[in-house]
Amino acid sequence: xKYIDEFRAGNIARKIAGKILAEADSxxxxxxxxxxxxxxxxxxxxxxxxxLPGNIRMIHGPGCPVCVLPIGRIENAxxxxxxxxxxxxxxxxxxxxxxxxxxxxLKAKAQGADVRLIYSSTDAINIARQNPHRxxxxxxxxxxxxxxxxxxxxxxxxxxxxxNFSVFxxxxxxxxxxxxxxxxxxxxxxxxxxxxxxxxxxxxxxxIGSQPYEYFAEEFQKPVVIAGFEPLDVMQxxxxxxxxxxxxRAVVENEFTRAVMPAGNVNAKSLVADVFELRRSFxxxxxxxxxxxxxxxxxxxxxxxAERRFEIFTPSIADNKACECGAILRGVxxxxxxxxxxxxxxxxxPIGSCMVSSEGACAAYYRYGRLRPRHAAxxxxx
Amino acid sequence: xxxxxxxxxxxxxxxxxxxMCLAIPVRVAQLISEDRAMVDxxxxxxxISLVLVEDVKPxxxxxxxxxxxxxxxxxxxxxxxxxxxxxxxxxxxADMD
Ligand code: SF4
Numbered sequence: 001x002k003y004i005d006e007f008r009a010g011n012i013a014r015k016i017a018g019k020i021l022a023e024a025d026s027x028x029x030x031x032x033x034x035x036x037x038x039x040x041x042x043x044x045x046x047x048x049x050x051x052l053p054g055n056i057r058m059i060h061g062p063g064c065p066v067c068v069l070p071i072g073r074i075e076n077a078x079x080x081x082x083x084x085x086x087x088x089x090x091x092x093x094x095x096x097x098x099x100x101x102x103x104x105x106l107k108a109k110a111q112g113a114d115v116r117l118i119y120s121s122t123d124a125i126n127i128a129r130q131n132p133h134r135x136x137x138x139x140x141x142x143x144x145x146x147x148x149x150x151x152x153x154x155x156x157x158x159x160x161x162x163x164n165f166s167v168f169x170x171x172x173x174x175x176x177x178x179x180x181x182x183x184x185x186x187x188x189x190x191x192x193x194x195x196x197x198x199x200x201x202x203x204x205x206x207x208i209g210s211q212p213y214e215y216f217a218e219e220f221q222k223p224v225v226i227a228g229f230e231p232l233d234v235m236q237x238x239x240x241x242x243x244x245x246x247x248x249r250a251v252v253e254n255e256f257t258r259a260v261m262p263a264g265n266v267n268a269k270s271l272v273a274d275v276f277e278l279r280r281s282f283x284x285x286x287x288x289x290x291x292x293x294x295x296x297x298x299x300x301x302x303x304x305x306a307e308r309r310f311e312i313f314t315p316s317i318a319d320n321k322a323c324e325c326g327a328i329l330r331g332v333x334x335x336x337x338x339x340x341x342x343x344x345x346x347x348x349x350p351i352g353s354c355m356v357s358s359e360g361a362c363a364a365y366y367r368y369g370r371l372r373p374r375h376a377a378x379x380x381x382x
Numbered sequence: 383x384x385x386x387x388x389x390x391x392x393x394x395x396x397x398x399x400x401x402m403c404l405a406i407p408v409r410v411a412q413l414i415s416e417d418r419a420m421v422d423x424x425x426x427x428x429x430i431s432l433v434l435v436e437d438v439k440p441x442x443x444x445x446x447x448x449x450x451x452x453x454x455x456x457x458x459x460x461x462x463x464x465x466x467x468x469x470x471x472x473x474x475x476a477d478m479d
Binding site: 001002003006009012016019121148149152203206232233255257259261268271 | 471472
Protein backbone atom coordinates (compact mmCIF):
# COMPACT_ATOMS: atom_id res chain seq x y z
CA UNK A 1 0.00 0.00 0.00
CA LYS A 2 1.13 3.54 -0.74
CA TYR A 3 3.11 5.25 2.02
CA ILE A 4 3.73 1.87 3.62
CA ASP A 5 5.58 -0.29 1.09
CA GLU A 6 8.10 2.40 0.05
CA PHE A 7 9.12 2.68 3.68
CA ARG A 8 9.93 -1.04 3.84
CA ALA A 9 12.40 -1.37 0.95
CA GLY A 10 14.96 -3.94 2.06
CA ASN A 11 17.74 -2.71 -0.23
CA ILE A 12 17.57 0.80 1.21
CA ALA A 13 17.42 -0.59 4.76
CA ARG A 14 20.69 -2.40 4.11
CA LYS A 15 22.27 0.76 2.72
CA ILE A 16 21.23 2.78 5.76
CA ALA A 17 22.63 -0.07 7.86
CA GLY A 18 25.94 0.32 6.01
CA LYS A 19 25.95 4.03 6.86
CA ILE A 20 25.22 3.26 10.52
CA LEU A 21 28.06 0.75 10.62
CA ALA A 22 30.45 3.25 9.04
CA GLU A 23 29.50 6.11 11.34
CA ALA A 24 29.07 4.31 14.66
CA ASP A 25 32.23 4.60 16.72
CA SER A 26 33.37 1.08 17.54
CA UNK A 27 34.89 2.27 20.82
CA UNK A 28 31.59 3.41 22.26
CA UNK A 29 28.20 1.84 22.83
CA UNK A 30 24.85 3.20 21.83
CA UNK A 31 21.92 2.19 24.01
CA UNK A 32 18.80 3.48 22.29
CA UNK A 33 15.33 3.17 23.76
CA UNK A 34 12.30 2.99 21.55
CA UNK A 35 9.50 4.02 23.82
CA UNK A 36 6.58 2.95 21.73
CA UNK A 37 5.24 -0.60 21.51
CA UNK A 38 4.61 -0.10 17.80
CA UNK A 39 8.33 0.45 17.27
CA UNK A 40 9.17 -2.58 19.44
CA UNK A 41 6.90 -4.64 17.24
CA UNK A 42 8.40 -3.27 14.00
CA UNK A 43 11.97 -3.70 15.22
CA UNK A 44 11.36 -7.35 16.06
CA UNK A 45 9.22 -8.09 13.05
CA UNK A 46 11.66 -6.68 10.52
CA UNK A 47 14.74 -8.04 12.26
CA UNK A 48 16.30 -4.61 12.71
CA UNK A 49 18.74 -5.77 15.45
CA UNK A 50 20.31 -8.08 12.85
CA UNK A 51 21.17 -5.07 10.69
CA LEU A 52 22.92 -3.21 13.51
CA PRO A 53 26.50 -3.48 14.74
CA GLY A 54 26.98 -5.13 18.14
CA ASN A 55 27.59 -1.87 19.98
CA ILE A 56 24.14 -0.51 19.09
CA ARG A 57 21.53 -2.02 21.36
CA MET A 58 17.81 -1.37 21.24
CA ILE A 59 16.06 -1.14 24.60
CA HIS A 60 12.32 -1.67 24.59
CA GLY A 61 10.43 0.89 26.61
CA PRO A 62 7.04 0.76 28.30
CA GLY A 63 5.02 2.06 25.38
CA CYS A 64 2.62 -0.84 25.04
CA PRO A 65 -0.72 0.32 26.43
CA VAL A 66 -2.04 -3.16 27.18
CA CYS A 67 1.17 -4.24 28.89
CA VAL A 68 1.32 -1.31 31.31
CA LEU A 69 -2.32 -1.61 32.37
CA PRO A 70 -2.33 -2.84 35.99
CA ILE A 71 -4.05 -6.18 36.61
CA GLY A 72 -6.23 -4.46 39.21
CA ARG A 73 -7.87 -2.47 36.42
CA ILE A 74 -8.55 -5.67 34.47
CA GLU A 75 -10.16 -7.08 37.64
CA ASN A 76 -12.29 -3.91 37.80
CA ALA A 77 -13.37 -4.36 34.19
CA UNK A 78 -14.29 -8.01 34.78
CA UNK A 79 -16.37 -7.02 37.83
CA UNK A 80 -18.13 -4.36 35.77
CA UNK A 81 -18.81 -6.82 32.96
CA UNK A 82 -20.45 -9.23 35.42
CA UNK A 83 -22.95 -6.64 36.68
CA UNK A 84 -26.55 -7.42 35.67
CA UNK A 85 -27.65 -5.59 32.54
CA UNK A 86 -24.13 -4.40 31.78
CA UNK A 87 -22.53 -4.25 28.33
CA UNK A 88 -18.78 -3.77 28.58
CA UNK A 89 -17.21 -2.41 25.38
CA UNK A 90 -13.45 -2.79 24.91
CA UNK A 91 -10.66 -2.85 22.35
CA UNK A 92 -9.63 -6.36 21.34
CA UNK A 93 -6.18 -6.13 22.86
CA UNK A 94 -7.38 -6.31 26.48
CA UNK A 95 -9.63 -9.35 26.04
CA UNK A 96 -7.01 -11.98 26.75
CA UNK A 97 -5.03 -10.34 29.54
CA UNK A 98 -5.19 -12.78 32.46
CA UNK A 99 -5.60 -11.79 36.09
CA UNK A 100 -3.67 -13.67 38.78
CA UNK A 101 -6.44 -16.25 39.05
CA UNK A 102 -6.34 -16.81 35.29
CA UNK A 103 -9.59 -14.96 34.67
CA UNK A 104 -9.87 -12.66 31.65
CA UNK A 105 -12.55 -10.62 29.91
CA LEU A 106 -12.68 -13.30 27.25
CA LYS A 107 -13.43 -15.95 29.89
CA ALA A 108 -15.99 -13.69 31.53
CA LYS A 109 -17.64 -13.39 28.12
CA ALA A 110 -17.62 -17.16 27.69
CA GLN A 111 -19.32 -17.40 31.10
CA GLY A 112 -22.13 -15.14 29.96
CA ALA A 113 -20.96 -11.58 30.57
CA ASP A 114 -21.82 -9.22 27.72
CA VAL A 115 -18.36 -8.11 26.62
CA ARG A 116 -18.31 -6.45 23.19
CA LEU A 117 -15.18 -6.07 21.17
CA ILE A 118 -15.14 -2.70 19.45
CA TYR A 119 -12.88 -1.16 16.84
CA SER A 120 -13.61 2.45 17.70
CA SER A 121 -14.97 4.42 20.65
CA THR A 122 -17.83 5.46 18.37
CA ASP A 123 -19.01 1.85 18.37
CA ALA A 124 -19.46 2.04 22.14
CA ILE A 125 -21.77 5.05 21.84
CA ASN A 126 -23.83 3.25 19.23
CA ILE A 127 -24.14 0.18 21.40
CA ALA A 128 -25.40 2.35 24.28
CA ARG A 129 -27.95 4.04 22.02
CA GLN A 130 -29.18 0.75 20.63
CA ASN A 131 -29.66 -0.66 24.12
CA PRO A 132 -31.42 2.12 26.06
CA HIS A 133 -32.62 -0.23 28.80
CA ARG A 134 -29.17 -1.50 29.58
CA UNK A 135 -25.96 0.07 30.87
CA UNK A 136 -22.92 0.38 28.64
CA UNK A 137 -19.39 1.08 29.84
CA UNK A 138 -16.48 1.76 27.52
CA UNK A 139 -13.24 0.34 28.96
CA UNK A 140 -10.93 3.04 27.57
CA UNK A 141 -7.19 2.38 27.50
CA UNK A 142 -4.19 3.71 25.65
CA UNK A 143 -1.73 6.55 25.24
CA UNK A 144 -2.28 9.96 23.66
CA UNK A 145 -3.48 8.40 20.40
CA UNK A 146 -6.64 6.82 21.79
CA UNK A 147 -7.42 9.63 24.24
CA UNK A 148 -8.90 12.13 21.72
CA UNK A 149 -11.35 9.51 20.38
CA UNK A 150 -12.47 8.85 23.97
CA UNK A 151 -12.89 12.60 24.57
CA UNK A 152 -15.02 12.82 21.43
CA UNK A 153 -17.50 10.18 22.62
CA UNK A 154 -17.76 11.62 26.14
CA UNK A 155 -18.75 14.95 24.60
CA UNK A 156 -21.16 13.24 22.23
CA UNK A 157 -22.74 11.35 25.11
CA UNK A 158 -23.28 14.63 26.92
CA UNK A 159 -24.79 16.28 23.85
CA UNK A 160 -27.10 13.34 23.32
CA UNK A 161 -28.01 13.17 27.01
CA UNK A 162 -27.13 9.47 27.06
CA UNK A 163 -27.86 8.29 30.58
CA ASN A 164 -26.80 4.68 30.12
CA PHE A 165 -23.25 5.32 28.93
CA SER A 166 -20.02 5.91 30.82
CA VAL A 167 -16.29 5.48 30.37
CA PHE A 168 -13.87 3.57 32.58
CA UNK A 169 -10.86 5.76 31.90
CA UNK A 170 -7.34 4.29 31.89
CA UNK A 171 -5.55 6.71 29.59
CA UNK A 172 -1.86 7.23 30.30
CA UNK A 173 0.76 9.77 29.22
CA UNK A 174 4.01 9.19 27.38
CA UNK A 175 6.22 12.07 28.61
CA UNK A 176 5.69 11.27 32.30
CA UNK A 177 6.66 7.65 31.74
CA UNK A 178 9.85 8.69 29.96
CA UNK A 179 10.89 11.01 32.79
CA UNK A 180 10.05 8.30 35.30
CA UNK A 181 12.38 5.92 33.50
CA UNK A 182 15.15 8.48 33.54
CA UNK A 183 14.87 9.58 37.15
CA UNK A 184 12.91 7.15 39.34
CA UNK A 185 14.56 5.88 42.53
CA UNK A 186 14.18 2.32 41.20
CA UNK A 187 16.58 3.16 38.43
CA UNK A 188 19.22 3.91 41.00
CA UNK A 189 18.48 0.66 42.81
CA UNK A 190 18.50 -1.42 39.65
CA UNK A 191 21.82 -0.03 38.65
CA UNK A 192 22.94 2.31 35.99
CA UNK A 193 20.37 2.67 33.31
CA UNK A 194 22.29 3.27 30.19
CA UNK A 195 20.13 5.04 27.69
CA UNK A 196 22.01 7.20 25.24
CA UNK A 197 19.07 8.34 23.16
CA UNK A 198 15.37 7.86 22.43
CA UNK A 199 13.37 7.00 19.36
CA UNK A 200 10.28 9.13 19.90
CA UNK A 201 6.87 7.53 19.31
CA UNK A 202 5.23 7.88 15.92
CA UNK A 203 1.53 8.33 16.44
CA UNK A 204 1.64 9.63 19.97
CA UNK A 205 3.74 12.44 18.52
CA UNK A 206 1.19 12.96 15.74
CA UNK A 207 -1.13 14.07 18.54
CA ILE A 208 1.20 15.75 21.07
CA GLY A 209 3.79 17.06 18.60
CA SER A 210 7.54 17.19 18.96
CA GLN A 211 7.68 19.97 21.57
CA PRO A 212 7.03 17.86 24.71
CA TYR A 213 10.33 16.01 24.15
CA GLU A 214 12.44 19.14 24.28
CA TYR A 215 12.45 18.86 28.06
CA PHE A 216 14.21 15.46 27.97
CA ALA A 217 16.73 16.54 25.44
CA GLU A 218 17.66 19.54 27.56
CA GLU A 219 17.15 18.32 31.10
CA PHE A 220 18.70 14.86 30.68
CA GLN A 221 20.97 15.61 27.74
CA LYS A 222 19.46 12.77 25.71
CA PRO A 223 18.87 13.09 21.98
CA VAL A 224 15.36 12.27 20.77
CA VAL A 225 14.46 11.41 17.18
CA ILE A 226 10.75 10.99 16.43
CA ALA A 227 10.33 8.22 13.88
CA GLY A 228 7.56 6.71 11.78
CA PHE A 229 6.57 3.07 12.27
CA GLU A 230 8.09 1.57 9.16
CA PRO A 231 11.49 -0.12 9.21
CA LEU A 232 13.21 2.55 7.09
CA ASP A 233 11.94 5.22 9.46
CA VAL A 234 13.43 3.36 12.40
CA MET A 235 16.76 2.76 10.63
CA GLN A 236 17.01 6.43 9.65
CA UNK A 237 16.19 7.48 13.23
CA UNK A 238 18.98 5.23 14.53
CA UNK A 239 21.40 6.84 12.09
CA UNK A 240 20.29 10.31 13.21
CA UNK A 241 20.75 9.32 16.88
CA UNK A 242 24.23 7.92 16.20
CA UNK A 243 25.16 11.20 14.53
CA UNK A 244 23.85 13.27 17.47
CA UNK A 245 25.64 11.08 20.02
CA UNK A 246 28.89 11.24 18.06
CA UNK A 247 28.66 15.01 17.89
CA UNK A 248 27.75 15.31 21.59
CA ARG A 249 24.43 16.92 20.69
CA ALA A 250 21.12 16.33 22.46
CA VAL A 251 18.23 17.85 20.57
CA VAL A 252 14.81 16.78 19.31
CA GLU A 253 14.77 15.82 15.65
CA ASN A 254 11.80 14.71 13.64
CA GLU A 255 12.14 11.98 11.04
CA PHE A 256 8.34 11.57 10.79
CA THR A 257 7.73 14.99 9.22
CA ARG A 258 5.04 13.54 6.98
CA ALA A 259 2.72 13.30 9.99
CA VAL A 260 4.23 15.06 13.02
CA MET A 261 3.99 18.85 13.44
CA PRO A 262 5.86 20.64 16.26
CA ALA A 263 2.59 21.40 18.06
CA GLY A 264 0.89 18.15 17.10
CA ASN A 265 -2.85 18.07 16.50
CA VAL A 266 -4.04 21.21 18.28
CA ASN A 267 -7.67 20.33 17.79
CA ALA A 268 -7.27 16.93 19.42
CA LYS A 269 -5.20 18.33 22.29
CA SER A 270 -7.80 20.95 23.20
CA LEU A 271 -10.58 18.34 23.18
CA VAL A 272 -8.53 16.22 25.58
CA ALA A 273 -7.84 19.22 27.82
CA ASP A 274 -11.55 19.98 27.90
CA VAL A 275 -12.61 16.50 29.05
CA PHE A 276 -9.70 15.17 31.11
CA GLU A 277 -7.43 16.26 33.93
CA LEU A 278 -4.26 14.78 35.43
CA ARG A 279 -4.36 12.08 38.07
CA ARG A 280 -1.94 12.68 40.89
CA SER A 281 -0.54 9.19 40.47
CA PHE A 282 -1.36 6.08 38.51
CA UNK A 283 -0.01 2.57 38.76
CA UNK A 284 1.77 1.25 35.68
CA UNK A 285 2.25 -2.46 35.46
CA UNK A 286 6.00 -3.07 35.51
CA UNK A 287 6.82 0.48 36.63
CA UNK A 288 4.70 0.93 39.76
CA UNK A 289 3.13 4.24 40.77
CA UNK A 290 4.10 7.02 38.37
CA UNK A 291 3.21 10.59 39.39
CA UNK A 292 1.02 12.64 37.06
CA UNK A 293 1.13 9.94 34.43
CA UNK A 294 -2.54 9.36 33.67
CA UNK A 295 -5.81 11.14 33.01
CA UNK A 296 -9.18 11.11 34.70
CA UNK A 297 -12.49 12.51 33.57
CA UNK A 298 -13.20 16.07 34.79
CA UNK A 299 -15.95 16.66 37.32
CA UNK A 300 -18.11 18.45 34.73
CA UNK A 301 -18.37 15.13 32.89
CA UNK A 302 -18.85 13.09 36.09
CA UNK A 303 -22.06 11.50 34.76
CA UNK A 304 -19.96 9.73 32.16
CA UNK A 305 -17.24 8.61 34.54
CA ALA A 306 -17.70 4.91 35.33
CA GLU A 307 -15.23 5.18 38.19
CA ARG A 308 -17.58 7.58 40.02
CA ARG A 309 -20.80 5.95 38.93
CA PHE A 310 -19.84 2.46 40.05
CA GLU A 311 -17.48 3.50 42.86
CA ILE A 312 -14.62 1.51 41.47
CA PHE A 313 -11.79 0.69 43.81
CA THR A 314 -8.60 -0.71 42.27
CA PRO A 315 -6.53 -3.18 44.27
CA SER A 316 -2.80 -3.09 43.69
CA ILE A 317 -1.70 -6.52 42.46
CA ALA A 318 1.99 -7.26 42.16
CA ASP A 319 3.46 -9.36 39.37
CA ASN A 320 5.22 -12.66 40.02
CA LYS A 321 8.51 -12.11 41.89
CA ALA A 322 10.54 -13.77 39.15
CA CYS A 323 9.32 -11.23 36.60
CA GLU A 324 12.04 -8.84 35.44
CA CYS A 325 9.74 -6.45 33.56
CA GLY A 326 10.59 -3.53 35.83
CA ALA A 327 14.26 -3.86 34.94
CA ILE A 328 13.54 -4.61 31.27
CA LEU A 329 11.31 -1.58 30.87
CA ARG A 330 14.05 0.60 32.31
CA GLY A 331 16.70 -0.82 30.04
CA VAL A 332 18.67 -2.54 32.78
CA UNK A 333 17.87 -6.13 31.75
CA UNK A 334 16.72 -7.97 28.68
CA UNK A 335 13.95 -10.55 28.21
CA UNK A 336 16.39 -13.44 28.06
CA UNK A 337 17.77 -12.39 31.46
CA UNK A 338 14.47 -13.48 33.01
CA UNK A 339 14.62 -17.00 34.45
CA UNK A 340 11.09 -17.90 33.39
CA UNK A 341 11.18 -16.29 29.92
CA UNK A 342 9.87 -18.70 27.31
CA UNK A 343 9.42 -21.53 29.80
CA UNK A 344 6.84 -20.59 32.42
CA UNK A 345 6.09 -17.23 30.84
CA UNK A 346 4.88 -17.37 27.23
CA UNK A 347 2.41 -15.34 25.15
CA UNK A 348 -0.21 -18.04 25.84
CA UNK A 349 0.43 -17.82 29.55
CA PRO A 350 1.87 -14.37 30.30
CA ILE A 351 3.22 -13.97 33.84
CA GLY A 352 4.42 -10.39 33.50
CA SER A 353 3.40 -7.31 31.60
CA CYS A 354 6.00 -7.48 28.83
CA MET A 355 4.57 -10.78 27.58
CA VAL A 356 0.96 -9.61 27.44
CA SER A 357 0.61 -8.17 23.97
CA SER A 358 2.64 -8.57 20.79
CA GLU A 359 3.99 -5.07 21.40
CA GLY A 360 5.53 -6.00 24.74
CA ALA A 361 9.30 -6.49 24.87
CA CYS A 362 9.20 -10.14 25.99
CA ALA A 363 6.43 -11.12 23.58
CA ALA A 364 8.12 -9.43 20.63
CA TYR A 365 11.39 -11.09 21.56
CA TYR A 366 9.69 -14.47 22.02
CA ARG A 367 7.94 -14.24 18.70
CA TYR A 368 10.73 -13.02 16.49
CA GLY A 369 14.04 -13.21 18.27
CA ARG A 370 13.94 -16.22 20.53
CA LEU A 371 16.49 -18.21 18.61
CA ARG A 372 18.87 -15.40 17.86
CA PRO A 373 22.16 -15.81 19.71
CA ARG A 374 23.06 -13.11 22.12
CA HIS A 375 25.53 -10.45 20.99
CA ALA A 376 28.36 -10.83 23.47
CA ALA A 377 29.55 -7.32 22.67
CA UNK A 378 26.15 -5.77 23.23
CA UNK A 379 25.61 -7.32 26.63
CA UNK A 380 25.37 -4.41 29.01
CA UNK A 381 24.56 -6.17 32.27
CA UNK A 382 26.95 -8.77 33.58
CA UNK B 383 -26.65 14.53 13.93
CA UNK B 384 -23.90 12.99 11.91
CA UNK B 385 -23.48 10.28 14.49
CA UNK B 386 -27.16 9.46 14.10
CA UNK B 387 -26.60 8.09 10.64
CA UNK B 388 -23.41 6.36 11.48
CA UNK B 389 -23.69 2.65 10.86
CA UNK B 390 -21.36 0.23 12.52
CA UNK B 391 -19.39 -1.51 9.88
CA UNK B 392 -18.07 -4.72 11.23
CA UNK B 393 -14.35 -4.47 10.97
CA UNK B 394 -12.59 -7.23 9.13
CA UNK B 395 -10.91 -9.93 11.19
CA UNK B 396 -7.59 -8.60 10.07
CA UNK B 397 -8.26 -5.11 11.34
CA UNK B 398 -9.18 -6.41 14.74
CA UNK B 399 -5.98 -8.36 14.95
CA UNK B 400 -3.91 -5.23 14.35
CA UNK B 401 -2.61 -4.10 17.72
CA MET B 402 -4.54 -1.00 18.75
CA CYS B 403 -1.34 0.95 19.09
CA LEU B 404 -0.67 0.73 15.37
CA ALA B 405 -2.03 3.43 13.16
CA ILE B 406 -1.66 3.43 9.40
CA PRO B 407 -1.90 5.87 6.52
CA VAL B 408 -5.01 5.26 4.42
CA ARG B 409 -6.51 6.95 1.37
CA VAL B 410 -9.77 8.84 1.73
CA ALA B 411 -12.06 7.45 -0.95
CA GLN B 412 -15.14 9.55 -0.33
CA LEU B 413 -16.64 12.01 2.12
CA ILE B 414 -19.89 10.82 3.67
CA SER B 415 -20.68 13.89 5.71
CA GLU B 416 -18.87 16.86 7.16
CA ASP B 417 -17.00 14.71 9.62
CA ARG B 418 -17.17 11.17 8.30
CA ALA B 419 -15.39 9.55 5.38
CA MET B 420 -15.01 6.22 3.67
CA VAL B 421 -11.41 5.07 3.42
CA ASP B 422 -9.76 2.42 1.34
CA UNK B 423 -7.64 0.06 3.38
CA UNK B 424 -5.90 -2.09 0.83
CA UNK B 425 -9.21 -3.14 -0.73
CA UNK B 426 -11.26 -3.06 2.48
CA UNK B 427 -13.60 -0.09 2.77
CA UNK B 428 -14.15 1.38 6.15
CA UNK B 429 -15.91 4.38 7.62
CA ILE B 430 -13.87 6.70 9.80
CA SER B 431 -14.39 9.91 11.74
CA LEU B 432 -12.85 13.20 10.61
CA VAL B 433 -13.74 15.24 13.74
CA LEU B 434 -10.10 15.55 14.79
CA VAL B 435 -8.78 16.84 11.46
CA GLU B 436 -9.52 19.71 9.09
CA ASP B 437 -9.84 20.20 5.35
CA VAL B 438 -9.71 16.58 4.29
CA LYS B 439 -10.57 15.86 0.66
CA PRO B 440 -10.97 12.63 -1.28
CA UNK B 441 -7.53 11.45 -2.42
CA UNK B 442 -5.86 12.71 0.76
CA UNK B 443 -4.05 10.24 2.98
CA UNK B 444 -4.80 10.30 6.69
CA UNK B 445 -3.26 8.52 9.66
CA UNK B 446 -6.09 6.44 11.08
CA UNK B 447 -6.23 5.07 14.58
CA UNK B 448 -9.18 3.33 16.26
CA UNK B 449 -11.53 4.68 13.61
CA UNK B 450 -10.42 8.32 13.80
CA UNK B 451 -8.17 10.26 11.43
CA UNK B 452 -5.46 11.72 13.66
CA UNK B 453 -3.68 13.79 11.04
CA UNK B 454 -3.51 14.43 7.35
CA UNK B 455 -0.39 12.90 5.84
CA UNK B 456 1.79 15.52 4.20
CA UNK B 457 2.52 13.94 0.84
CA UNK B 458 5.27 16.41 -0.02
CA UNK B 459 7.05 15.64 3.24
CA UNK B 460 6.67 11.92 2.56
CA UNK B 461 8.39 12.37 -0.81
CA UNK B 462 11.10 14.44 0.84
CA UNK B 463 11.75 11.68 3.40
CA UNK B 464 11.92 9.08 0.65
CA UNK B 465 14.35 11.30 -1.25
CA UNK B 466 16.44 11.56 1.91
CA UNK B 467 16.54 7.76 2.18
CA UNK B 468 17.60 7.58 -1.42
CA UNK B 469 20.32 10.13 -0.76
CA UNK B 470 21.52 8.24 2.30
CA UNK B 471 21.60 5.11 0.24
CA UNK B 472 23.68 7.00 -2.31
CA UNK B 473 21.19 6.23 -5.01
CA UNK B 474 21.22 9.38 -7.14
CA UNK B 475 18.64 8.09 -9.57
CA ALA B 476 16.00 8.11 -6.83
CA ASP B 477 16.61 11.78 -6.11
CA MET B 478 13.35 13.65 -6.28
CA ASP B 479 12.40 16.69 -8.39
S1 SF4 C 1 9.50 -13.27 30.46
FE1 SF4 C 1 7.57 -12.93 31.53
S2 SF4 C 1 8.06 -12.99 33.68
FE2 SF4 C 1 9.99 -12.72 32.57
S3 SF4 C 1 10.30 -10.51 32.47
FE3 SF4 C 1 9.22 -11.06 30.63
S4 SF4 C 1 7.05 -10.81 31.14
FE4 SF4 C 1 8.18 -10.84 33.08
